Amino acid sequence: MPAETWWKNGIVYQIYPRSFQDSNGDGVGDLPGITSRLDYLVDLGIDAVWISPIYPSPMADFGYDVSDYCGVHPLFGTLADFDRLVAEVHRRGLKLILDFVPNHTSDQHPWFVESRSSRSNPKRDWYIWRDPRPDGSPPNNWVSNFGGSAWEFDEATGQYYYHAFLRQQPDLNWRNPELREAMYDVLRFWLDRGVDGFRVDVIWHLIKDAEFRDNPPNPAWHPERPEIESLLQVHSSDQEEVHEVIAEMRRVLDGYRDRVLIGEIYLPTERLVAYYGKDLSGAHLPFNFQLIQTAWNARAIAKLVDEYEAALPQGGWPNWVLGNHDQPRIAARVGAEQARVAAMLLLTLRGTPTMYYGDEIGIGRVEIPPDRVQDPWEKNEPGLGFNRDPERTPMQWDASRFAGFSTVEPWLPLAPGHERQNVAVLSADPGSILNLYRALIRLRRGTRALAIGDYQPIRTEGHVFGFLRSHGSERLAVFLNLSGEPIPVKLVSPCDGMRVKLSTFLDRVDERVGSNVALRPNEGLILG
Structure with a gap:
């Protein structure tokens, strides 16, 4: 596909719908x-809106336990509201990406109700059922991602069903051809309504080992880490046959014009890139979470970028992610000062960037009182520090009591200091992180070197990460100081004699740097 394809040169913006804007109090x-805030997104400069699940659901895992794939939960509105959102998104020249959750359903989905009704039910094989071991214990040692056994015994039929997450989220059997076709019909339902693509939840989990062998122990596991890490997930995920399923999904999308398939995949780089598929027949964008998982220092980041670029298949398009609804916010991980440097990194690397709502206003760590905890993972494994509520708190629009998000107490607490850290206040501050994001996005959209250009590392040492982006005769150099100390950088051709295009402090514009540039503490510079 040409580099001008929207999902290549555009910017994706993730919205967690429970926390973006309450319209009904x-x-x-x-x-x-969401529809009421689209003009804000246009002003920000993003190109595509990805919304987390909105399907009917008992909300055991806040919508990732789907009870109807072809509807909208009344909490979020109606199908008519969804159609209106699609129309308004498209009227503004944006795209809409919908979360698709194919690995598991709710235990209240009609398919599972049928499946568990008897061993002979036609939908029995749509889920994963196994006999107990001779002693009555689970079929193997697989562990749920939320802690405890991944198997739940069903008294009525005398078998266990598998659930990679909560027991209320039974896994579907993607080896069953009828189940596959039913799920592809779900994709067509939303594509026919105008959806521009899907982010596919835990796509690397869809196929399990046919023999259901035990997972081997992880010798590096420590008890303070989640129980899921106690085993190496070599049989419960990332099976070779999953690529056939993804290729079939891709063919469904290829029956429509200009659609994108994005896969959620938490795997090392060498396994991640396999999800582009043979001859690029898999996911257009296997999500690259390396910036979330790596140590925040220049040498580690330079190494991972080089390794990722080298591992990409011929023609595979890169992508980068700094945060999402499952990971601590970037400002919570690296601090407010480095969050600005991180913004410049995300929006200048080669490939499609995905932003997470609220990062553009610098929302950091939000403490959740014990009586306000919502996350089922935290409730299952309390005290390990992996509560996902802090990255799901409401968007902060203005200085009113509930930050313009709602007229009543929100479902999760607001960040402290939201009276000062919100869209209205930061928009009026020329040097704010919000205006930095806007400036970065304008520069990216206005220069083909940043949008679709080549990437070339620049040799740097210590706390500075540098690289060159180029397209034809257009060249931009990026230097990022990932420390709190001032650092001088000696420039060599072709960087010497360039001028400052943008600083993370939003000053120095058009300053000529000659053969040397002085990076201030926590400063990133784009030269051109």
């Missing part, structure tokens, strides 16, 4: 709320 965000 119930303390929870909804689809009309």
